[in-house]
């Protein structure tokens with residue numbers, strides 16, 4: 588087993604990403620940290636994640652991938668935690684042990700259930716069945732699971748500025764990814780989830796978020 592013992596701040600990291608994918612969250616965090624980094628574009632739309640070159644880097648065939656020196660790190664939550672832990676002065680970790688546990692609680696659910704099941708049912712329904720199209724039933728199931736998940740996120744964000752504790756942390760840009768996806772899927776994000784919409788607006792006021800969105804050429808509203 589490899590140990591992540593090479594500090595990423597000793598060499599320029601490269602984030603392998605795709606515009607608007609979950610790699611947006613580590614992209615924002617790299618902008619927040621403010622040190623040099625490189626981006627390598629891997630198109631999820633045109634199958635770039637399945638290219639031999641990308642599969643050599645990440646046999647799971649997904650973005651994001653963070654590379655520094657000979658270290659390769661996959662999984663958005665792991666990359667987010669790594670970046671925050673490696674750059675304590677950026678203050679992007681939630682505070683204390685309790686904050687870390689809450690971050691893992693958010694990450695595990697968002698990545699393992701909301702993204703890997705519900706979002707995928709909507710955007711890649713064919714991966715859940717061997718049946719030929721149409722897959723409308725799977726897509727509908729995904730939308731319903733997302734409505735339930737989004738309502739829970741809304742209730743967790745109601746009355747608070749940020750997702751964990753009293754300060755902005757690596758969990759917040761990850762939530763922005765899902766807010767944007769909800770808009771792209773046609774969910775009424777502004778009206779049905781007002782606390783989450785305000786949370787996203789607060790994120791948009793951060794220069795680092797603006798820079799990442801501009802570089803990726805995307806908006807959170809569509």
Ligand SMILES: N[C@@H](CCC(=O)N[C@@H](CS)C(=O)NCC(=O)O)C(=O)O
Pocket residue numbers: 608609610631636637648649650651661662663664698
């Ligand atoms: N569990 C992974 C999921 C990564 C993932 O599904 N990434 C998507 C983009 S958001 C992807 O690369 N999709 C391309 C594909 O499925 O071929 C993580 O959290 O990083």
